[in-house]
Amino acid sequence: MIEEQSLSLLKISKGYELYRSSVDEKLLAELQVLASNFKNDALQTQNENRLLRIGIIGQIKRGKSSFLNSLLFNGQDVLPKAATPMTAALTKICYAQQPKALVEFYSKNEWNKVKNLADKAFTKQASYENALLEYQANKAISQKQGVFISSPAKPVISDEEKASIELLNMVKSSGLNVAQYLDTTISLDEVNNNDELVDKLNNYVGASGEFTPIVKSTELHLNIESLRDIEVVDTPGMNDPIISRGRRTQEFIGQCDVVFVLSNSGQFLDQSDMSLLAQNIPNKGIEDIVLIGSLFDGALLDEYHKYPSIQEALPAITTKLNNQAKSNVDKVCNEFSAHHSTEDDNNQSHLMSTLQNALPPIFISSRCYDLAIKPEQSLNEEELHTLNLLNGMFDDFTFNANTFSAVANFTRVTTKLDTVKVKKEQILADRFNNLLIGSKREVKQKLTQIADDVTYKRKNLLEGDVESLAKKQQAVVKRIEAGTVKVNIVFEKYSIQAEKTLTRLLTDINQDAIQVKQVHSQSGSREESYTTSREVSDSSWYNPFSWGSTRTVTSTHYRTVNYTYASVHDAVSKLESFVIETSKALYDVSENAIQLSLFKQDIKASIREMFDFGDDDFDPEMVLMPLNNAVERITIPAVSLDLDAHINTIRQQFTVEQVEGDEIEQLRKEQARVVALLLNDISDELKRCIRLILEKLVIEKNNFVPSLTKDLVTKVEQLKQDLIHKENVLKGYNDVLQNVSTDLTEL
Structure with a gap:
């Protein structure tokens, strides 16, 4: 069965090698990879035991x-x-x-x-x-x-x-x-x-x-x-x-056979997640997807202040995250449906329905799981830091093993894993058929793309001549070049948006730093011992020589002493928390400063506005195909910023647990100095991040219209070459379309 199906898909892909001059090289290569991958994956599904x-x-x-x-x-x-x-x-x-x-x-x-x-x-x-x-x-x-x-x-x-x-x-x-x-x-x-x-x-x-x-x-x-x-x-x-x-x-x-998809609980299945899933999951025959919302402790620390107790916070935040997850998936699915309604995109719509069926996600905290099972004395510094943050959320509430386990939520994960193990035989039995269905679905999509591309080139060859197509192409190029300002406005809009987002973060960080600088003194009391001494007679009646002698007697007494101190541990914890939270914020904001999918949609819209798609004399394919190619070439860097090194710098500043008297003021000065150092480095890194993204946007803006118009010009050059050998080229196009029709029917 595997050999038969593999040969069938391989035969389809090899059948188009005869028409390399007619078929888009990229589509042909992708078709060949699909056939090769199917055989490798199918062999894995059929391994005994x-x-x-x-x-x-x-x-x-x-x-x-x-x-x-x-x-x-x-x-x-x-x-x-x-x-x-x-x-x-x-x-x-x-x-x-x-x-x-x-x-x-x-x-x-x-x-x-x-x-x-x-x-x-x-x-x-x-x-x-x-x-x-x-x-x-x-x-x-x-x-x-x-x-x-x-x-x-x-x-x-x-x-x-x-x-x-x-x-x-x-x-x-x-x-x-x-x-x-x-x-x-x-x-x-x-x-x-x-x-x-x-x-x-x-x-x-x-x-x-x-x-x-x-x-x-x-x-x-x-x-x-x-x-x-x-x-x-x-x-x-x-x-x-x-x-x-x-x-x-x-x-x-x-x-x-089964995939566990991990996504940040606070931003569950964002555009980047969905894009990466779409590239990796469809048509692999994977029907069992388990959605995991990771880093739930971070979401809890972000939201707990809205609730009076942990008992209310946990279910409320979980419900909120469930709703957000469903909303994110529904939004992407709706956007997908609006832009992809034809049969050739069934592979992606299948992914969307699979994800919707996998909701709601299981929200987990690996950190809380570790805190639930480890004794406090064995915790590392990062774990101790999280422990202090969590225990500081609600007055009169301290986490124990049971509450940590509740937040960790691993019971649901192990239950899901056990369920998957029980279904093992059924999952393995269905795996080949699911893979075959998915692979055929993707091959159909590639064949349809090949047919669309060849149909458009064939139409130009039959109906147009170089002069008329060149005139149309020049008119389109002129209109696009004249409308460059509209495209530039989109780039400028997202540049301003990214800069504002990142600059606003720096303001927030500076605001947070005000609290971090503060070192509060506290009152404490402790028992202190002190000694007193007195002279007592050392004479005895039976020893005349001792008469008049004395000895010193000492006594130990205890008293309660009140004093003022500052906790070095608290100061360091505040600094560490500041660094960790700032690192997270910098990474998240820089990654999401520009929503690339919306950005691309806006650029496409700006080009579409330049043309009347209802005009019978206008050929929309002349613009849409090069436009899609040009837009897909746009990339924006996601900047990962790392401040972990600062934590070691902070720890080196202080070597004792508590300070008193004049040392309290010294601690305050040291705290302010370290915060200033951190803010300086954070500001430099954030400015570098802004500069990097803005520079990339400028380059993409400058390249976009030339890239788009180059594709348009290329089509005229291709038609010139096709017209020289019109009959042979036309025969090649017709043969490709006939092959596609036959192959689609057989699939």
Whole structure:
């Protein structure tokens, strides 16, 4: 069955290789990849006695590793957090009586690409610096001559280029001989238990591991009973900046039977989440999706002040988040339905209905799970910080193991996992058919896109001539160029919006810092001991020689002393909280400063307004197809800002628990100094973030209309070439359309 269906899809894709001159090269390549992927995924579904594969997916910084550490490993850091998103590796986890790990390094080709990308970024920077020196040297002369010269534009460094630079810098720092390990997989098997394996593995996936920057994926075999009959895949984040690693992640996701989708509780399934799901999930035959709202403790800390007690806060916030999640999914589904109503988009609408069926999400807190099961003396600094924040929410209320468990909500997750395990045989039995249906759905979509593209080119060839098409194209180009101001207005609108959003955040941070600067003194009392002494007679009646002698007697007494003090621990906790909350706010705001999907919709609308789509003489395809291509080329960087290093700086300022007297004022001065230092660094980083986004928008604005009009001009050039060999080209188009019709009927 697999071989038969694989050959059928492969035959369809290969059938169009004969018409490479007629079919869009990108669509043809995508069709071939679909056929190849189906065979690989289908073979996985039919392995006898195979394990149920569960994928953990989501964007970077959504708590996937923390979730698995809590779910499978009782909060132990078996899956260490990567140093940065650039170093995260895909991890497959399964059961084995004897623990071991397999570590896969990058291939030589993949590492060469990393080096080439880094070199490309360095070259861009060097060219910019040379151009800047030349500009500065000529600026004064030009001004004297009344000539204006513009400063060179800063280079745009892509996320993958940044990642490549970071990986190379990590290798350089460690002095690792990379060539020795590329294209290899090593086994870590000389261990006696899970703990020894985890310790050993830290050098390969830990934040400061020597081999971490060159590890592509790992496979853990652990002696943990809950892993029997299942295999868990922990992905490094679906928005992985390293493309080769991202492809490996997509390959593993395609072979999963169930996926747990993690999204931030406070911004559940936002546009970025939905976009990434749409790229990775449809047509993989995955019908069992479990939605997890992670970092629920963060949502609780953001909202608790609206409620009088934890008993009211928990259900109310959960209900609110449930409603927001449903609203977000419904909104995206409605937008999708409005813009995608044809049969060729059934693959995405299937995803939408699957997500709606998976609601409501399970909101969880891995941190609270750990706090529920760990003794306080074993908590690390981050856990202690969260403990203090949570215990400070409500007067006269202190969390205990039961309330932490209620917030953690892992009982629902384990119940869901048990349900999935029980359904294992049915899930595996249905997997191939679901995959086949999904793959056929996607092949149909690609075939329809090929037919639309060829139909449009065939129409131009039959009905138009170069002169008339050129005139139409020139008229369209002129109208677009004349309406460039409308497009620019959209870019300016989102530039202003992004700058305002980020600048407003700086105002909020400065406001929050006022409270952080304050060090409050407190009154306390303690028992102090003191001694008194007195002279007493030491003579005795039977010893005449002792008569008149005395001795000193001392007595210990206790008294209550009132004093004023300031807690160094409280001061440091406030600073740490400020850094953590600010880091989170900076990341969230910079990531969402521009809603890219709305941005693209507004740009499309601005172009559509330039034309009368009801005019019979107007060919909308002339504009719409190049417009979609131009819009999809727009990218805006999401900036990740890291202030964790400041926490170590803060801790070094204070070495005692409490201070009294003159030292209180010294603590206040030190607190103010550190806050000022933090604000200065935060301000610099935020300004850099604003500058980066605005510069990217300027580049995209300047490139957009030329990019769009270039596509229009290309169509005229293509028609010129087609007319030279009109009969052969027309036959090719007709053959393609006939093939598509036949293939769609057979599918």
